[in-house]
Amino acid sequence: MTFDQGAAMPNSFAHRPQQLAELADSVITQAIREGASDAQVIFSESNGLLIEMRQGRVRARTRDAQSSMSLTVYRGHHQGTTSSTDFSPARLRETVQAACRIAGYTGEDEFTGLAPEQYLCPGPRELDLWHPWDLDEAGALALAHRIESGIASAGKDVASDGAWVRSGQSCWYLMNSRGFAQGDRQTNHGMSAKALAKKPGRSQLDFWHSHSHLAASLMTPEAIGHRAGSGALAALDSAPLAGSRRCPVLFDPSCALSLLDHLVQAASGAVLYRQNSFLAGQLGREVFSGHISIEEDPFVPRGLASRAFDGDGIGGAARRVVDHGLLAGFFLSAYAARRLGMAPTGNAWGPGNLALCSSHTRDGDDLTAMVKKLHTGLLVTAFSGGGPRLISGDYSRSLRGYWVEGGEIRHAVDGVTVAGNLADMFRNIAAVGADRLTRGALTSGSVLIDSLQVAGR
Known part of the structure; x- marks a missing residue:
C-alpha cells in the first residue's frame, strides 16, 4: 500500500510520511552540495509489541520502536554509504558529510550508480498491506495462553517450550537525486509455538508459526500450538534407518x-x-x-x-x-x-x-x-x-x-x-x-x- 503523504496513520510512527519526505529531500540536497554526483536515501520506521511465554510464565514483554536512515552517495563511479538512527538536522548533516568523504576514498567501480530511470517504479500501487491490529498486552497474553493450551492438547508427553505473539508495523520512504520519491507501509503480525516432547532417554522439539499482514488471517492460537505439539510427539518414536x-x-x-x-x-x-x-x-x-x-x-x-x-x-x-x-x-x-x-x-x-x-x-x-x-x-x-x-x-x-x-x-x-x-x-x-x-x-x-x-x- 503506497500511502498518501498527508494521510493520518492509526498507531502512528514518530514521523508522518510528509516529514520523512522532507527529511529525504534535505539529505539528497545536502549530498549534492557536498559534491555527490548522485545520491539515494531511505528513511524507515517500525514499532510493535512482542509477548513471549513459557509454561504460563511471561518471559518477555517488549514494545519496540526503531528509526533508521541509510544513505548512499556517488562521486562518479565511487560510492560511499552511511547510516544513522538519529534524524536530528546536525546528525543528518554529519552523516551526509561522512558518506561523501567515504566516496572520496573508495575504489572506482564502473558498475556502481543509481538504477536506470526507465526501470524505476512509475507510481503508487495498492497492495492491501496495512491492517493495524488493536492488540494490547493483556490480549497478547491471552493469545499466548491459548497457544500453550494447544500444545498441551497434543498429548500428555509434550509441553510448551515457548509461545510468541507479535504485532508490528513499518513504513519507509525512498528518494534519489534523479527524481524518484515514493513511500510505503505495512503491518506484520504473527504467532509461534515451540513444543518439547519427552520420554525416558529421548526428547524432541518442534516449531510452528503463522504470519500475515491481517490478524484475522492467522491460524488460531490453538491450532498453531497443536501443530507444534503433534510434530514433537510424532518425532519421539523413531527407529534407526540402517545402511x-x-x-x-x-x-x-x-x-x-x-x-x-x-x-x-x-x-x-x-x-x-x-x-x-x-x-x-x-x-x-x-x-x-x-x-x-x-x-x-x-x-x-x-x-x-x-x-x-x-x-x-x-x-x-x-x-x-x-x-x-x-x-x-x-x-x-x-x-x-x-x-x-x-x-x-x-x-x-x-x-x-x-x-x-x-x-x-x-x-x-x-x-x-x-x-x-x-x-x-x-x-x-x-x-x-x-x-x-x-x-x-x-x-x-x-x-x-x-x-x-x-x-x-x-x-x-x-x-x-x-x-x-x-x-x-x-x-x-x-x-x-x-x-x-x-x-x-x-x-x-x-x-x-x-x-x-x-x-x-
Whole structure:
C-alpha cells in the first residue's frame, strides 16, 4: 500500500510520511552540495509489541520502536554509504558529510550508480498491506495462553517450550537525486509455538508459526500450538534407518520451501557475476522437470513479500522465473544487472511472492496423497544441518522425518542424511502437492524427488 503523504496513520510512527519526505529531500540536497554526483536515501520506521511465554510464565514483554536512515552517495563511479538512527538536522548533516568523504576514498567501480530511470517504479500501487491490529498486552497474553493450551492438547508427553505473539508495523520512504520519491507501509503480525516432547532417554522439539499482514488471517492460537505439539510427539518414536540406499524422497511443504530458497540463492546477484553458481550461463536452458514452473508476483494483494518497488526504486513484474522447466529469469539488483549486462528485475530486496507450481498437481494431492505417490522411501519434515554448495550444486543435509513403505508411514527417523546434486534434484521432481504453504516470500506444496542417496546412522 503506497500511502498518501498527508494521510493520518492509526498507531502512528514518530514521523508522518510528509516529514520523512522532507527529511529525504534535505539529505539528497545536502549530498549534492557536498559534491555527490548522485545520491539515494531511505528513511524507515517500525514499532510493535512482542509477548513471549513459557509454561504460563511471561518471559518477555517488549514494545519496540526503531528509526533508521541509510544513505548512499556517488562521486562518479565511487560510492560511499552511511547510516544513522538519529534524524536530528546536525546528525543528518554529519552523516551526509561522512558518506561523501567515504566516496572520496573508495575504489572506482564502473558498475556502481543509481538504477536506470526507465526501470524505476512509475507510481503508487495498492497492495492491501496495512491492517493495524488493536492488540494490547493483556490480549497478547491471552493469545499466548491459548497457544500453550494447544500444545498441551497434543498429548500428555509434550509441553510448551515457548509461545510468541507479535504485532508490528513499518513504513519507509525512498528518494534519489534523479527524481524518484515514493513511500510505503505495512503491518506484520504473527504467532509461534515451540513444543518439547519427552520420554525416558529421548526428547524432541518442534516449531510452528503463522504470519500475515491481517490478524484475522492467522491460524488460531490453538491450532498453531497443536501443530507444534503433534510434530514433537510424532518425532519421539523413531527407529534407526540402517545402511545407505537410493530411494524416492518426499519433502513436506515446509522443507520443500528450502529448494525454492536454494534456487533464489543460485540465481541471484554476486554468485552469478562471480561465476560461483551452478546456474550461471543456464538462462534459457532446461533446469527443472518440464511440468515445473516457478512464478513470481510482487503485486499479490496482502502477499507477505508484496511491494511496489525494491531497494533500488525498481518496480518488479509478475513473471515466470522457470517456465515449464526452462530457466527464464534471474533475481537481479541494478548493480548485479550491470555486472551481467542484463536488465534489473526489481529484486534488490529478494524475491517477491515466489511459488513453485506443477502442471501435474491435482486438487486432491494433499500430503496423504503425496505419501501414497512416494510409496516406499523417505518423508522429510525437518532439517538439522548441512546445505548445498552453490558453485557445484552438490547437496547434503541431515534431517529427521519418516520412513514410508507401501504408501504408509512406518516410523519416525532421525539423524538421516540425504545427498545429491541440486541440478539433478530440480530435473527429477516427479510431483508437487496441492498442500501449499507460504513462508515469507516462498510458496510450495510438498515435493517428490525420484531418487536421492539416503544414509542412516
